[in-house]
Amino acid sequence: MITRVLFFSVLRDITGSEEINWQMPEGATVADLLENLYRRWPKLGEWDASLLVAVNQTYVKRTELLHPQCEVALMPPVQGG
Template structure:
């Protein structure tokens, strides 16, 4: 198992009710699998599932990037503003 810190923004933060959570995940979990897991636990997030971008340790990454122990992960839904 690995431990990661998941930082939450916008719709993700609203759904989970907190700005970050610590999670234990199986080794080899990808950032997309993490996103899918969160969206399955919080069905209101399904609308953002295929539009979310991913970041690990302050770097944008592709969906198939495997998570490592100690990573700081962000799920970035589309946002608008002005």
């Protein structure tokens, strides 16, 4: 299934893209997607502990199942000041 992945802030710099389409097998979770993305962009994995993840504009846990044509947004923590 195709998953649309959006990258925000510094994550966009790491991947060189604002968004990509990523192929994942049926039954994949957010954690599975992240594992795949970290293999492609190892520096992305450095953000793992603080990464915010939303599926279809709702924040989710990494155990969340992905669905065909879903949109996954990856964001670093918000900084204020």
